[in-house]
Amino acid sequence: MLLLLFRIFTINGFVRKIARKRRRRSEYSETSPHAAALRELEKNPDLIKRNHEHYEQVRVLDWLYRNMRYVYEHTHATPNGGLRGIRTAIKMVAEGQKKGYPDLSIDLACGGYHGMRIEMKHGRNRLTPEQLVWMTRLTEAGYYCFEARSAAEAIKAITEYVCLD
8 A cells, every 4th residue: 555645844935745655564664675565465365375385485584584583694505496597596506506515504603513504395395316315415524414293393493593502
């Protein structure tokens, strides 16, 4: 909903009418890319079709941004999967992208671990063989690895992870 507010004031004897746009306040009103994506989802709920894992991950990052900024600053996503042109896919592989690497990385040492890796899954989706290899390899290398089936699960695991110290 868009609301126009008018402010009338005088400058050098001339009456000016300034229109200001004010948007309906949303739960996701803070300006972060995650909040913007969630506002779009609020406006168009059909966006979630075949994008559940994406929006669950966005919810996790939005929550971290609003509630655990320090952890958020040490978190990044790995852009695996998704629809891309062949040229972009070739470039990404050449740059070092590896199939099956976890979706979220928190590069913050806690409780004797070097960092945390999270693989987001939805519904009946299971870890692929490549994802199992990565999760095992990273666990053996000293990382805390977790498969999350929802944003709430991921947030709970992150909260528990940062409290390990």
